[in-house]
Amino acid sequence: MSSNKSTYAPGYVPSQITHHEWRTVENSAAYLLPTLRALSSKSDTSPLLLDIGCGSGTITRSLASHLPNGKVIGTDISDEILSRAKELCHGTDNVTLKLANVYSLPFEDGKFDVVHASMVLGHLDNPVAAYREMLRVTKPNGGIVANREPDLSICTYYPRSKPMDEFHALQLKVMGEGAVIGPKMVHLAMEAGAKREDITPSFGTWCYASPEERKIWGGAFLERLREGNLGKTALEKGYATKEEIEGMIKAWEKWSESEDGVYGCMLGEILIKKGM
Amino acid sequence: MSSNKSTYAPGYVPSQITHHEWRTVENSAAYLLPTLRALSSKSDTSPLLLDIGCGSGTITRSLASHLPNGKVIGTDISDEILSRAKELCHGTDNVTLKLANVYSLPFEDGKFDVVHASMVLGHLDNPVAAYREMLRVTKPNGGIVANREPDLSICTYYPRSKPMDEFHALQLKVMGEGAVIGPKMVHLAMEAGAKREDITPSFGTWCYASPEERKIWGGAFLERLREGNLGKTALEKGYATKEEIEGMIKAWEKWSESEDGVYGCMLGEILIKKGM
Numbered sequence: 001m002s003s004n005k006s007t008y009a010p011g012y013v014p015s016q017i018t019h020h021e022w023r024t025v026e027n028s029a030a031y032l033l034p035t036l037r038a039l040s041s042k043s044d045t046s047p048l049l050l051d052i053g054c055g056s057g058t059i060t061r062s063l064a065s066h067l068p069n070g071k072v073i074g075t076d077i078s079d080e081i082l083s084r085a086k087e088l089c090h091g092t093d094n095v096t097l098k099l100a101n102v103y104s105l106p107f108e109d110g111k112f113d114v115v116h117a118s119m120v121l122g123h124l125d126n127p128v129a130a131y132r133e134m135l136r137v138t139k140p141n142g143g144i145v146a147n148r149e150p151d152l153s154i155c156t157y158y159p160r161s162k163p164m165d166e167f168h169a170l171q172l173k174v175m176g177e178g179a180v181i182g183p184k185m186v187h188l189a190m191e192a193g194a195k196r197e198d199i200t201p202s203f204g205t206w207c208y209a210s211p212e213e214r215k216i217w218g219g220a221f222l223e224r225l226r227e228g229n230l231g232k233t234a235l236e237k238g239y240a241t242k243e244e245i246e247g248m249i250k251a252w253e254k255w256s257e258s259e260d261g262v263y264g265c266m267l268g269e270i271l272i273k274k275g276m
Numbered sequence: 277m278s279s280n281k282s283t284y285a286p287g288y289v290p291s292q293i294t295h296h297e298w299r300t301v302e303n304s305a306a307y308l309l310p311t312l313r314a315l316s317s318k319s320d321t322s323p324l325l326l327d328i329g330c331g332s333g334t335i336t337r338s339l340a341s342h343l344p345n346g347k348v349i350g351t352d353i354s355d356e357i358l359s360r361a362k363e364l365c366h367g368t369d370n371v372t373l374k375l376a377n378v379y380s381l382p383f384e385d386g387k388f389d390v391v392h393a394s395m396v397l398g399h400l401d402n403p404v405a406a407y408r409e410m411l412r413v414t415k416p417n418g419g420i421v422a423n424r425e426p427d428l429s430i431c432t433y434y435p436r437s438k439p440m441d442e443f444h445a446l447q448l449k450v451m452g453e454g455a456v457i458g459p460k461m462v463h464l465a466m467e468a469g470a471k472r473e474d475i476t477p478s479f480g481t482w483c484y485a486s487p488e489e490r491k492i493w494g495g496a497f498l499e500r501l502r503e504g505n506l507g508k509t510a511l512e513k514g515y516a517t518k519e520e521i522e523g524m525i526k527a528w529e530k531w532s533e534s535e536d537g538v539y540g541c542m543l544g545e546i547l548i549k550k551g552m
Contacts, residue, residue, distance in 0.1 A: 156430045156542065158463060180432075183540055187435070201538050203540040205481060206479075207477060262461075262544075264459055266542045
């Protein structure tokens with residue numbers, strides 16, 4: 001699997017990181033809460049959870065708080081972001097962080113009760129290979145693979161503006177197929193060998209509307225346009241002119257300051273129960 | 277307000293009704309659960325809830341089950357659908373059903389602890405007038421208006437097909453602005469006099485993926501194309517040819533039978549806390 005590309009294309013700009021660090025189980029993995037509750041209610045076992053592509057580790061830390069009787073291992077392909085995760089998880093005793101690639105996880109077969117990934121497979125060239133590897137390290141007979149990925153073709157917002165519509169079209173162009181993986185996850189999991197009846201799909205949402213949320217979300221996109229890979233790629237590939245990008249930045253600024261501003265996006269989610 | 281149009285444009289075809297009757301608080305008004313829990317925990321009061329545009333009444337019945345110490349009044353503008361609601365609510369002692377128009381509700385000011393409407397305002401010409409009337413009959417000092425409405429521009433599905441994409445474009449054309457009201461609800465509620473800090477927006481989702489769900493959802497759209505107002509209006513207004521509609525029907529049939537078929541849509545939600 002060494003031919004599979006493993007990079008994080010969006011890059012790390014400060015506001016994107018602020019958005020990442022806003023994430024918790026409650027706002028980004030609520031579909032996994034019943035599983036976590038069931039595992040933490042068993043006082044005689046110590047459940048083991050793997051969080052793949054953990055980034056700055058706020059979901060990892062939050063997962064660990066829901067499994068006080070268990071252990072959580074967070075992995076990422078970036079040393080840089082793992083340093084930040086180490087800072088943020090400092091003091092959370094049941095978290096370990098580790099450099100690892102989802103295509104070849106350094107763990108034995110059937111090790112984990114839960115293998116979780118949030119907004120990871122959409123960035124990969126081969127999500128089916130990733131599901132196979134995630135399933136490999138999941139406990140047989142009821143272990144759970146949990147995954148949440150975007151469908152960026154269906155974000156919605158108010159007040160509307162032409163440059164923000166153009167921004168969304170640009171984002172889809174730059175991110176390619178992975179940006180719309182959400183509703184396809186059942187299909188991909190089946191390709192990776194999961195039986196349909198063992199897969200439970202759902203959809204979750206993010207909503208940004210308070211002044212703080214508008215600043216975080218607007219700020220993340222502003223900087224991805226200004227300094228991050230989104231703006232760079234758009235210019236290099238001729239998807240947008242400098243003036244068009246400036247127009248999008250202004251539109252995001254204006255939206256961030258709109259008292260009636262609301263932004264919503266929908267994320268595909270699946271739980272896969274591993275069989276025998 | 278008598279100039280405000282009050283009709284239910286989609287009409288009632290059997291499968292559309294089947295889809296409506298699948299609805300409960302859990303799958304269609306979960307954002308209201310914390311409010312219902314708080315109200316039902318007060319043993320010394322009997323909370324009063326109004327469910328506007330209750331249709332066949334399955335959400336109404338479900339709301340009543342969450343307020344065993346309270347009373348729920350369901351209203352609709354259609355005698356026909358209220359008869360069905362009476363059948364389905366039979367045996368639920370704390371539900372009353374009543375013919376009423378959202379623009380001029382037959383209730384005194386400040387009567388209700390909660391005023392709820394699901395997928396109603398998107399069908400109206402004047403949602404701001406509806407919010408004003410809903411706020412009028414809500415208790416001052418903390419009564420709640422709860423509302424969930426669609427944004428049909430951002431449905432997602434798999435496997436993709438050209439006729440299903442065309443179906444979604446057609447649906448938006450026929451339904452007009454109301455079809456995308458979801459992210460605009462904060463703005464509309466503010467126009468109706470609510471303060472921004474008293475409005476809590478969120479987004480909910482519907483996911484259809486199991487064989488039963490695919491049959492219900494696919495079936496509802498099949499029949500709206502075949503016998504309901506969607507197909508009729510599309511033909512009358514020249515939005516689609518008979519052949520194109522046949523193509524969409526076949527595509528929905530095929531999707532319904534796809535084992536890896538997933539359909540998701542996102543709904544705008546708001547809770548408005550009434551002030552003094």
